[in-house]
Amino acid sequence: MRQEVLQAINEVRSNKGLPKISEIVPETSLRLDLEMDSLDLAEFTARLESKTGVDIFEQSIVSTVGDVLNKLS
Numbered sequence: 001m002r003q004e005v006l007q008a009i010n011e012v013r014s015n016k017g018l019p020k021i022s023e024i025v026p027e028t029s030l031r032l033d034l035e036m037d038s039l040d041l042a043e044f045t046a047r048l049e050s051k052t053g054v055d056i057f058e059q060s061i062v063s064t065v066g067d068v069l070n071k072l073s
Helices: 002-015 038-052 065-072
Strands: none
Touching: 002 038, 002 065, 038 065
16 A cells, blocks of 8 residues: 555656655655645545545545555555
8 A cells, every 4th residue: 555655645746846755654744744735635635545445534634644554554
């Protein structure tokens, strides 16, 4: 699942003209460390839901990569 999250992050970053990242850690902040705004988070959520069938924001807010991974497990 970690690879799918990394791929979705890099797709969003690529669309913003930001460089790809090579690895993620649970403590990584989606907003602060990955520079995602609300539109980026919506795109990220849609990409993950398309791949996994899980809406990571359905039950609560997620703010870190670890939150995302917990929702997907």
